[in-house]
Amino acid sequence: MKDAVERSVDWLYLRNLLHRFIESKQTFPFAELCYLHANVFNSENDEEELYKLMAAVELLVLAFDMFDDLEDLDNFTEPWMDIDRGEAINSSSFLYTLSLSHIHSLSSPYRSEILGLFLEYALQAMKGQHIDLANAVKTEKECLQMMRWKSGSLTALAAEAGVMFACGKRYEEVKEYGHQVGIAGQIENDYKGLFTPHKQDRKFLKPSLALLYLQRKFNQTSVDILQYVHSGKDFDEYFGSIVAFKEKLLEAGVTQYLNVMKHIALKKAETYIKKLPLPAEKLDELLTNLIKK
Template identity: 45%
Template sequence: MKEIVSQKIMNQDLERYLQNFIESKDTFEFADLALHHYLAFNGQDQKAIEWLAAGIELLILSFDIYDDLEDQDNGSAVWMKIDSSIALNAVTALYTLSIQVMCQASHEPEFSQEILNFALQSIQGQHDDIVNAPQTEEACLEMIKNKSGALTALPCVMGVMLATGKYHPIVASYSYELGIIAQIENDYRGLYYLNNDFIQKKNTLAYLYLNKRFNAASAEILSWYENTELFLSLNSKQIKEKLTEAGVVQYLLVMKHLSLQKLKKEIARLELQENKIKKLITGIIK
């Protein structure tokens, strides 16, 4: 990724910012998704999958940065410590570069079109998140599918498309569920610290559930997020016990389980050898 930036970005000052952004990246799960699917469907071109994987991780990084800038979250990130206009221009360069790199993996017009379709779908989901559009659990799941699901489907579907030349609807179907699972896990972790989702009363699945105030514990938890000093005085054990008492832990686990069952059901429909399906499941479900 750093080598690609060095090759493609001629402005040295801009390059320095982008290299710093990349330096902060320590996970490459989306590249792994592309690789697992590429190999499962007998992809053979090592250079092509390397271009796709690198471009995907650049795209994911750009979306993470946009997300932080839009939510004014994650203040410790390098892009949050610089002038916002510089950060915004730099991330736009990163996003544009990511599309260019992914499209170099294949010269088929349909390939680049699908990449743009997924990116645009995620941006629209992000818009719904920013304006806090979801008012029901169903609407929230649809927003998650568009925002997180599309970004998760992109590496899976494009990995298969690079290997076979075809869009695979079954892969797309279960990949969206994988994105929903990841977002539910992220929302659950967010319950343990004062993130912007609760400060801004974002309609996450957890918040929508708690806001129904099924019991006294739900109302108490909501009051915690209103009182920063009180919340910071609590330890994780106290928080978890109250979340369990409110039923939100069980609720999120059930929602996650439902998506996991849909995912496994769809993967089983793939016309692949059983050992390849097992290897694929092991590779994408952590």
């Protein structure tokens, strides 16, 4: 990722700024997903070219992470949130464009197809983000569809890009389980976000599976948590501690509900993986890395 910046940015100030954003990333799960699929579908890839593709995937994801934080005005611990807003927006746009440029520089015979995947899934992710920003979700079905576009598109992109690089093919199964793995990951992240103090938008205040569940008011505890949602207080101030808050979520059934929804998504993903025309050991490699870990 840094190499891509080095080759494209000759202004030291901007180069250092982008390096700072890249260095803030602790893990690179989308690059790993891309690498996994490339090697499952072809064990003799050009490693140098594959790493360029992986960098492009992570550059795109980083740009979308920045867009998301800047649009939601949350996650203020990230380095792009403590600089001039205009610079941050332009930096995220630069990284987005750089990811596409990096694809264009590939020598792969499937370069055009890979670029098409990037554009297709970027548009889907943007559509999902806009639905989220507009608070347009009213039902569980609509919420899952929004998550499929907003988050599932990026996991589907990483998986499909790896496959396309490896063999020049698209598999409907890869697209579908990519989306489902993304939904499962988003459900888990949304749950963790409920306990993150620096998430200033307070995830309950936006349409989400958790809020939609609570609004059905299955029990008095759900009503109590809804009162907290609109109180303007932090969970530790309202409930006394994070432990007490987690107990309330259990009593209301929120924790169990989100866990069930996550495992439904993973079960769907597993079903699609098993439909792929691959040897048993390859299927097991996908299942181990995507479902069982």
